[in-house]
Amino acid sequence: MTAYFEIRNLAVSFRTFEGIHPVLKIEHLAIERGETYGLVGESGAGKTVLALTILGLLPKPAGIIHSGEIWFDGDDLLKKSEQELASAYRGKRLAMIFQDPMSTLNPVFTIGQQIERVIEQHQGLKGAARTRRAVELLDMVKLPDAKNVLRKYPHELSGGQRQRVIIAIALSCGAEFLIADEPTRNLDVTIQAGILKLIDELQKSLRISVLFIANNVSLVNVFCKNVGILYRGKLVEEGPSALVTRQPQHPYTQTLISAIPRDKSEKLRFANIKIKPEAPQGCPFYSRCPIGVEQCMQGEPMLEPVEDQQHRAACFLVKRD
Ligand SMILES: Nc1ncnc2c1ncn2[C@@H]1O[C@H](COP(=O)(O)OP(=O)(O)O)[C@@H](O)[C@H]1O
Numbered sequence: 262m263t264a265y266f267e268i269r270n271l272a273v274s275f276r277t278f279e280g281i282h283p284v285l286k287i288e289h290l291a292i293e294r295g296e297t298y299g300l301v302g303e304s305g306a307g308k309t310v311l312a313l314t315i316l317g318l319l320p321k322p323a324g325i326i327h328s329g330e331i332w333f334d335g336d337d338l339l340k341k342s343e344q345e346l347a348s349a350y351r352g353k354r355l356a357m358i359f360q361d362p363m364s365t366l367n368p369v370f371t372i373g374q375q376i377e378r379v380i381e382q383h384q385g386l387k388g389a390a391r392t393r394r395a396v397e398l399l400d401m402v403k404l405p406d407a408k409n410v411l412r413k414y415p416h417e418l419s420g421g422q423r424q425r426v427i428i429a430i431a432l433s434c435g436a437e438f439l440i441a442d443e444p445t446r447n448l449d450v451t452i453q454a455g456i457l458k459l460i461d462e463l464q465k466s467l468r469i470s471v472l473f474i475a476n477n478v479s480l481v482n483v484f485c486k487n488v489g490i491l492y493r494g495k496l497v498e499e500g501p502s503a504l505v506t507r508q509p510q511h512p513y514t515q516t517l518i519s520a521i522p523r524d525k526s527e528k529l530r531f532a533n534i535k536i537k538p539e540a541p542q543g544c545p546f547y548s549r550c551p552i553g554v555e556q557c558m559q560g561e562p563m564l565e566p567v568e569d570q571q572h573r574a575a576c577f578l579v580k581r582d
């Protein structure tokens with residue numbers, strides 16, 4: 262039995278001028294129907310590559326999937342042809358929103374033209390019915406004065422308004438699984454909160470599942486049931502968000518959480534870490550780990566249950582029982 266959404270033994274690399282560069286190695290990640298899962302990692306950790314791999318959009322031939330299964334509602338997406346993914350999954354059942362709304366919206370067409378084109382393509386609606394549906398979608402993402410917004414060009418909207426339009430377009434075809442790749446990254450903090458609240462409300466009202474990708478752990482702990490911490494393409498800690506964020510076990514998660522400023526002493530604790538040499542055979546975090554020991558250079562720690570038995574961490578020094 263697989264979960265509603267489940268990744269198994271996924272290994273992805275990129276072919277570069279310097280050779281094959283491993284980017285992702287995820288042994289297991291599962292999301293239940295109707296759950297919001299938060300995936301957190303710093304820039305370059307492999308978050309976008311994971312999103313693209315799920316959707317079958319990994320750039321080819323540079324991107325190589327060495328192994329793995331990505332189960333979605335009983336089917337392995339990695340076994341689907343490009344034609345099947347395009348006609349039956351992407352946009353229809355799986356939707357994605359990107360961090361930069363301007364790269365998704367075309368600056369030379371009005372919002373109305375862009376939303377209505379998608380509605381016509383996927384739902385076959387025309388004329389007044391098509392416009393009515395567009396207005397409904399803008400209402401759904403809480404954009405006031407929808408009729409007026411439809412007449413505007415992307416540059417006439419604020420960043421937050423544009424991101425709402427993108428969410429409306431992404432969900433226009435009734436997708437049941439949404440991948441939100443750092444949707445608030447380029448927005449002001451005050452606007453970020455509104456977009457997060459909107460995604461949370463839509464997840465509940467539409468009963469969709471969400472893979473919410475962020476580079477900051479403080480964005481996910483409020484509304485994600487489970488959280489995974491990605492470091493250099495590997496999950497180093499995973500479990501219920503309250504446990505991972507309040508009792509982080511892996512030194513990397515602790516670093517991320519202490520980077521959310523609380524008091525001066527905590528900031529200092531991690532400010533003086535001496536960068537050590539890489540340990541090619543050992544723990545991927547060794548070079549930056551404040552507590553790493555000789556043993557950490559010898560082998561790679563597995564993602565295994567920690568003392569509370571409810572969440573998992575990949576570190577030799579965490580307490581297991
Ligand atoms: N088209 C590509 N060719 C080669 N390497 C790439 C390509 N896209 C991404 N990468 C590499 O894959 C790694 C993960 O990138 P990415 O998934 O974009 O990180 P994140 O989204 O977590 O910031 C990075 O080291 C990046 O340089």
Ligand code: SF4
Nearest residue numbers: 544550553557576577
């Ligand atoms: S295994 Fe060692 S180097 Fe890796 S995170 Fe744990 S203590 Fe640090």
Ligand SMILES: [Mg+2]
Nearest residue numbers: 308309310442
């Ligand atoms: Mg990214």
